[in-house]
Amino acid sequence: MKTHPWLRTGGLAGLVAALMPAAATAQSVPSPFPSDLVTLFRDDVAGTRIQPDAGENGIDLATFRLRGAIGLTGAYDSNVLNLAGNGPGDFQLALRPSLGLASRWQRHAIGIAADANIVRHADVTINNNESWRVAATGRIDAGADSQLHLDGEIARGIDPRGAGGVLLPTGEPIAWRQDRIGAGVGTRIGDLGLSLAGGWLQRRYDPVLLAGGGAVRQDFRDVDVWSLTPRIGWQVSPRLDVFVRGQAGFTRSRLGDAALAPLGTFSRDADGYVVTAGVRGEITPLLIAEVAIGWQSRDFRVAAARDYNGITWNVTVDWYPTPLVSARLTARQDFENSGLPTVPGVLSRDLGLRLYYEVTRAVLASVELDWQNQNYREIGIATDTVIATARAEYRLNRHLSAALFVRHRTRGTNDPLVGAFAATVVGIGLETRL
Secondary structure: OOOOHHHOOOOOOOHHHHHOEOOOOOOOOOOOOHHHOOOOOOOOOOOOOOOOOOOOOOEEEOOEEEEEEEEEEEEEEOOOOOOOEOOOOEEEEEEEEEEEEEEOOOOOEEEEEEEEEEEEEOOOHHHOEEEEEEEEEEEEEOOOOEEEEEEEEEEEEEOOOOOOOOOOOOEOOOEEEEEEEEEEEEEEEOOEEEEEEEEEEEEEEOOEEEOOOOEEOOHHHOEEEEEEEEEEEEEEEOOEEEEEEEEEEEEEEOOOHHHHHHHOOOOOOEEEEEEEEEEEEEEEOOEEEEEEEEEEEEEEOOOOOOOEEEEEEEEEEEEEEEOOEEEEEEEEEEEEEEEEOOEEEEEEEEEEEEEEEEEEOOEEEEEEEEEEEEEEHHHOEEEEEEEEEEEEEEEEEOOEEEEEEEEEEEEEEOOOOOOOEEEEEEEEEEEEEO
C-alpha cells in the first residue's frame, strides 16, 4: 500500500522546524557520498535511480530486509573551530556505521534504523564528538485507503560552532539529547485526502566543558514540544494536488523562572501556529514543483521575548533537463528557536541549489550551493552563511563506493563577539554496504 506523502515525516509533521532550535549543518565532517544525500520527487532520474548492475542493497531475512553500511572519511579543515580570521586547521577522521531492518509485507509495515557519526581530530582534540540516532516506525493499513502511522526516536546531536551558540571557542562542541514520539492517521475519500498527526519531543542540552577547566551550562535551552498537524489535500488531476495544512503547538522550558534567572536568561515558553496553503504538481514531466505559503505566529510568555507574526514559505522545484542531469531548488522562511540566552527566536531564510550529473552509470557528481540568513531581532545581529560543495562518487560495485569532496563555507555578520570567518574542507571517503 502506498504511504500518504503527508504522513511520511511522522507525528511532528514539520512543526518541529518552527519550535525547535534553528537547524544547521552539524559540527562534523560532511558526507562525501552524493547518493546518500539525494532527495528528489522522482526515483527514476539522475541521482536516484539504481545502477543497472548494482541491484538493491541489503540481505533478505524471511519477510524483512536488513541493510547496513560503514563509511570512513578523512578530511582536512582549514578552520575547524569556525573562528574569525585564521582559525586552526586540522585533520579529521569520521566513522559512520548504520543499520536498518524493515518489513517487506504487502500490508502494514514496521522498521528500525540506527546510525552514528564518530569524529576524531589530530590536534584540536577538544572538537572530537559523537552523534547517533535510533528510530522506529510502524504503519497499520486500515482498509484500502486509510493508514495509521507511529514513530519514535532517540538521538544525540551536535550543534555547529558559530553565531547560534556564541560560546568560548575553547569549549567542546554543544551536544544535546532528543527523544520523540509521533502518531498520525490518514485517509482518502475519492480525490480528497485527510490526515491528522501529533507528537511530543524533548530536547536536553549537555553542559559544555572548557579546555581550561570548568563548564558552561546549556540547560536553559531544554524544552518539551507538543504539536498537532491537520492537513486537507485534493487531487485536482493525476499531476496536480492542492493542500491546506495547519500546525499548532506549544513549547515549554524544562527549567522554571527561579532556575533560569541566575543564568541571565528567561523561559522559552511559547504558543504558536502556522497555516499554509500550497500546490504540488508536474508543470511538465521534466519540471515538478511544490509551493506552500502562509502565516506563522509565535507568542512568548515573557514580555522580554519578542513575539513573531509574519509570512512563512517553503518552495521546492525539481528539473530534469536530460536523462543524465537533475536539479533541485529550495527556498524557505521560518521562525525558529535560538541558542542565545537573551534571544529566544531567530528569523531564518534559506536558499539552496543542488545539481546532480551522472558522468557514467557508475560515477555520480554533484554541486551544491546553500545560503542562510539569520536575524536575531532583539539584539540587532544578523548573519549570512554561504556553503559551496562539490562531490564525486564512484560506485565500484553494489557493496563498495569511493568519493572525493571539497566544501567552502563563509559567514558574514555584524556581531562583534563572533565575527566573520571562512574555511575550506577537502576529503576522501570509502563506504561499504551489505
